[in-house]
Amino acid sequence: VTADDVTTLLTTEIGPYFTHAVDHMAVPDLGALCIAAVFRDTLIEQAEQGIDYFTIHAGVLLRYVPMTAQRMTGIVSRGGSIMAKWCLFHHKENFLYTHFEEICEIMKAYDVTFSLGDGLRPGSVADANDEAQFSELRTLGELAKKAWAHDVQVFIEGPGHVPMHMIKENMDEQIKHCDEAPFYTLGPLVTDISPGYDHFSSGIGAAMIGWFGCAMLCYVTPKEHLGLPNKDDVKQGMITYKIAAHAADLAKGHPGAQIRDNAMSKARFEFRWQDQFNLAIDPDTARAYHDETLPKEGHKVAHFCSMCGPKFCSMKISQEVRDLDAKQIAAIHQADNKSEETKAVEEVRKGMNEMSEQFKRQGSELYSEV
Known part of the structure; x- marks a missing residue:
């Protein structure tokens, strides 16, 4: 402190x-x-x-x-x-x-x-x-x-x-x-x-x-x-x-x-503008500089600033890359899960076929004499 x-x-x-x-x-x-x-x-x-x-x-x-x-x-x-x-x-x-x-x-x-x-x-x-x-x-x-x-x-x-x-x-x-x-x-x-x-x-x-x-x-x-x-x-x-x-x-x-x-960096990456202002050493100046080029209230929730604009904001692009990567990983996991499910079904079928062949070799009798 x-x-x-x-x-x-x-x-x-x-x-x-x-x-x-x-x-x-x-x-x-x-x-x-x-x-x-x-x-x-x-x-x-x-x-x-x-x-x-x-x-x-x-x-x-x-x-x-x-x-x-x-x-x-x-x-x-x-x-x-x-x-x-x-x-x-x-x-x-x-x-x-x-x-x-x-x-x-x-x-x-x-x-x-x-x-x-x-x-x-x-x-x-x-x-x-x-x-x-x-x-x-x-x-x-x-x-x-x-x-x-x-x-x-x-x-x-x-x-x-x-x-x-x-x-x-x-x-x-x-x-x-x-x-x-x-x-x-x-x-x-x-x-x-x-x-x-x-x-x-x-x-x-x-x-x-x-x-x-x-x-x-x-x-x-x-x-x-x-x-x-x-x-x-x-x-x-x-x-x-x-x-x-x-x-x-x-x-x-x-x-x-x-x-x-860390709180400032997280707020910045998530485009929480009000939190960024409040965490700053000088909130009034930070807010004034932002509002000088983007004065509307809607700009306080925008995922960009006037430096790079909406198309070229590195953090916005980084978030999009993360989202795409997350989707790809989810798809891979989903495919892996399906593959595991298919493998399990095949193993069950194989086991049942083996038991069927054994039943046939034993004469296909439901009951055996003791």
Whole structure:
């Protein structure tokens, strides 16, 4: 069963944390001393509002930031870039890392889950699986163990942009270093040349990494890298990722996924159009596309669609072949049955003739003396 999750990445009306971080970035003493306290207070405030999980970029360590200098696209995580700048400006270790035990206590008190953010995830396929990404991943594994020691649930955020041939390595590294903590990924996109269609290229990567063991997929819309999505963009992204998740479930052998596919295939072969629409990921679009060329209600029971028409539908022809084959088999069975009946009659006649000859040899007497 595919569950849905709602996450907000809004930078407006989120309380004082980011405002304080930016305003005091250039004030070394005040920024370094106060930011942890402001973060703690904001964390508690939002936890009391009922937040289920927080994304915390605690794995962006000071020593990892220089590893991104030669990258094609640098640091693309918003939270990761803010933390990297803070660390470099103050030349101090990430306060989320140094105060992680205290953060764990807050998370436990409010039963909030960690989403350990990958602030150094690759922003291009050229940067995938590099030193910075995997160094941070090992640190996230370390932090996951600390959270578990406080009885706090954890999942690990993943990339991003990863070409197809490197996806399995990424998943294997996460499983290895994070002790199989649930992994969730932003795709990954398998190519960088698909603006306007990034939901397609990321859906490919999402299906693959889901097959390899990813626990949650963060959807991408057609507007990715271009602007804020509208509701239609959100719909396109959601549908794409539901397909990707279902494809991954099929590849992993989940029985429920196969049952739905089998039901669709059977409805398709039997021309049960309404069932096909209802079994689809997006019933409204499936119905609209069908009705665009065959709008009449009678077409909903027709044994063809507008692709091949009534004469050349492969499934209709296949059904006719099956029917013809069934008739031929029935005829053969009928002939075989008749042959068996004839053979049985002949055997009876032969037996009766043999008994008649024996009767004659015994003198044709009905009774014999004893």
